[in-house]
Amino acid sequence: MKILFWFVLVLFLLSGCQDNLSIIKKAIPDKLVVLSFDDARENNYSFVAPLLKEYGFGATFYICEFPDFADTTRFMTWRQIKELSDMGFEIGNHTQSHIDLEEASAKELVRQVSYIEDKCQNWGIDIPSTFTYPGGRVGNNIALIKMLATKGYTFARTIYPDAYNPLKDNPLLLPGYCVHSNNLDRLSEFLGKARDGNIVILTLHGVSDTEQYRVNTSKAHFLNLLKYLKENDYSVIAMRDLNKYVDVKKAMNLINIEEEIERIEEINIEPDY
Numbered sequence: 001m002k003i004l005f006w007f008v009l010v011l012f013l014l015s016g017c018q019d020n021l022s023i024i025k026k027a028i029p030d031k032l033v034v035l036s037f038d039d040a041r042e043n044n045y046s047f048v049a050p051l052l053k054e055y056g057f058g059a060t061f062y063i064c065e066f067p068d069f070a071d072t073t074r075f076m077t078w079r080q081i082k083e084l085s086d087m088g089f090e091i092g093n094h095t096q097s098h099i100d101l102e103e104a105s106a107k108e109l110v111r112q113v114s115y116i117e118d119k120c121q122n123w124g125i126d127i128p129s130t131f132t133y134p135g136g137r138v139g140n141n142i143a144l145i146k147m148l149a150t151k152g153y154t155f156a157r158t159i160y161p162d163a164y165n166p167l168k169d170n171p172l173l174l175p176g177y178c179v180h181s182n183n184l185d186r187l188s189e190f191l192g193k194a195r196d197g198n199i200v201i202l203t204l205h206g207v208s209d210t211e212q213y214r215v216n217t218s219k220a221h222f223l224n225l226l227k228y229l230k231e232n233d234y235s236v237i238a239m240r241d242l243n244k245y246v247d248v249k250k251a252m253n254l255i256n257i258e259e260e261i262e263r264i265e266e267i268n269i270e271p272d273y
């Protein structure tokens, strides 16, 4: 009887391990980095994208329309966003107006997320399958996360500062490091975490030497980042490419969203803009 008990217990534990391990579809190499750019800044098109092409790096551009979106000296036009998509970059959803997620009604959130999807569809851009929370904050918004899951979103990023561990983090609550000119001294610390099954997700905004925007990165700093990634053999991919490595459905089912939100909300995160 005792032997039977231990046998059943071992089988039970093994099946749990199996579930967890089966989240990983393909072994995650060390030095895997996701590069993302939020807020549709004009320099993402004119300066960033050509350099990424030159370096052979993937990236995701997360689009929203700030109230002064029509100012084409500061923000990309939809024609330019379509060009980025045609160049092979991923276009992601950052809500229509960079909405305050804590204030918005469920109905308004659906409208805001659908707006960017409709724009993409009208411009012949793949409908976004990944998302970034405006300001990096999720609040206590489980309804939003469930809405994203229902709409078929696979990955969504906060700016909770940590590396992404697919066995621990829900795909709709990804951590990410916000990089700008004021914290570049910490870049090698962030990138050093891309090992042992962890992936580093970097978030940038504008890359400019002239525009006053708190989270901008200077052109020289950005070039240094690209060189560092290249010279140190990092693989630089778009967010959607994580699908090759992670079984999203299994990860969503196994990792509890409510517990993760509590963990993230305990940390005081500065908004990303």
Ligand SMILES: [Zn+2]
Binding pocket: 038, 039, 094, 098, 133, 134, 135, 272, 273
């Ligand atoms: Zn943003």
